[in-house]
Amino acid sequence: MTELNTKHHTLIQALLSRGPLTEDQFHRMFSDLTGENPGVRRKAFDDYLLKINKALSYVQFELRGCRNQYDGQVYYGVVNNVSDEESKLGTTYSVAQIAFYKAIIEAIVQEAAAQGTISSNDALNLRLENQVNIGTSSQSQGGPVPIPPALKNFSMSQKEKTLDEFVQDKWLSFTAEGHVGLGVRSFLDLRSWFRNNDVPSCEVCNEAGVKAVLCQNEGCTVRIHQYCLGKLFAKRKGERVCQRCGTQWQYTGPKAEAVEDDEPDCATQSQPPVEPKSKKPRTNRIGDGDIVESSSSQASLPGRNLRRSTRKSIRL
Numbered sequence: 001m002t003e004l005n006t007k008h009h010t011l012i013q014a015l016l017s018r019g020p021l022t023e024d025q026f027h028r029m030f031s032d033l034t035g036e037n038p039g040v041r042r043k044a045f046d047d048y049l050l051k052i053n054k055a056l057s058y059v060q061f062e063l064r065g066c067r068n069q070y071d072g073q074v075y076y077g078v079v080n081n082v083s084d085e086e087s088k089l090g091t092t093y094s095v096a097q098i099a100f101y102k103a104i105i106e107a108i109v110q111e112a113a114a115q116g117t118i119s120s121n122d123a124l125n126l127r128l129e130n131q132v133n134i135g136t137s138s139q140s141q142g143g144p145v146p147i148p149p150a151l152k153n154f155s156m157s158q159k160e161k162t163l164d165e166f167v168q169d170k171w172l173s174f175t176a177e178g179h180v181g182l183g184v185r186s187f188l189d190l191r192s193w194f195r196n197n198d199v200p201s202c203e204v205c206n207e208a209g210v211k212a213v214l215c216q217n218e219g220c221t222v223r224i225h226q227y228c229l230g231k232l233f234a235k236r237k238g239e240r241v242c243q244r245c246g247t248q249w250q251y252t253g254p255k256a257e258a259v260e261d262d263e264p265d266c267a268t269q270s271q272p273p274v275e276p277k278s279k280k281p282r283t284n285r286i287g288d289g290d291i292v293e294s295s296s297s298q299a300s301l302p303g304r305n306l307r308r309s310t311r312k313s314i315r316l
Contacts, residue, residue: 002055007033012052012078015063019170020077020184023065066187069116069211070173072227077188096154097162099131101171105190108182109199109210114223116211117179124159182210203243204228217247 004012010033015021021029027038030045038045052063056078065076091098103126107118128151163180166172170183182190187210194201194208202209202225212223222244224232233240233249240249 002051004052004055008048008052008055012056012063015076015078020075020188023074023076026076064188064191066184066191067205067207067225067227068184068187069209069225070175070181072225075184075188077185079189093162093165094150095148096128096150096158097165099128099151100126100154100159100162101166102131103128104166104172104180105182105186108180109194109197109208114200114209114212114214115179117175117177117181119179120163120174123163123180124156128154202228204232215242215245215247216250217242217245220245220247 011026011029014029015026027045030048031037034044034048036044036048049063056062060081061078062081063076063078065074067074093101104118104123107122107126108116111118129147132147132151163172167174167183170185172186173181173183175181191208193199194210199208199210200212200221200223201207202212203222204224205228207225209223209225212225213229215222220242222242229249241247242249
């Protein structure tokens with residue numbers, strides 16, 4: 001097992017106790033501890049994280065970096081790579097609260113216009129009965145699936161309170177318009193679920209395009225994060241067309257757009273290779289065996305098929 005020193009321990013403890021940190025905060029802490037500047041000594045920084053992740057892999061944890069798709073900012077956090085019965089003991093959320101979170105996440109990733117949000121009203125009116133485990137013996141015999149009383153009796157006021165808790169704990173977020181979006185913890189923890197359930201990915205960075213800009217061609221499935229568009233078109237020097245179908249891209253970027261050529265990848269050094277993108281998206285339900293924890297934890301969410309709305313229907 002890889003041996004870590006007190007400096008490694010300090011970084012891990014900071015992320016566990018404070019929750020996800022911005023890239024600036026994390027880099028500053030790294031510099032204070034090691035005397036190295038991550039912007040100048042990138043390899044030293046990467047090697048440091050790799051050593052931490054080799055040690056954390058023994059307890060199925062990982063120090064991971066990922067970009068918040070709403071503001072484009074990179075965050076670092078520690079996540080749990082498994083979701084099992086034992087990990088459920090670590091959560092402070094009730095069964096109904098977890099079902100509510102799953103319902104919100106599913107609704108957001110199914111939103112066909114890739115706005116990455118749903119209205120607060122839509123979130124509060126989601127039916128938790130849809131989160132009941134299917135495949136029970138009663139269903140296999142053709143009988144109705146029993147709905148747990150906890151889900152039936154989860155009131156509107158409880159949903160409102162829970163929604164505020166999820167935002168406070170960074171699992172969800174509120175936009176300036178008051179809509180509900182993903183929180184930075186969801187972007188960190190749900191990467192595997194996004195990929196396993198074919199949530200459409202960004203054409204540029206290949207991360208899930210939860211909040212993205214769609215190609216103007218109705219028949220094209222390309223979507224690109226707003227911050228990736230700036231990087232892409234800055235390199236193309238005026239050519240602003242879809243890479244897949246050639247449709248002119250209606251993009252108006254800022255006059256002096258700062259583009260980072262050496263952007264930190266969302267996947268850390270211990271991540272597996274990026275899977276090829278699916279031509280046609282498919283979205284699955286978040287499985288009932290998964291969990292949202294109030295401490296840094298993984299929601300690696302195997303799912304079941306969901307009904308998916310189309311881009312056309314979203315405009316009706």
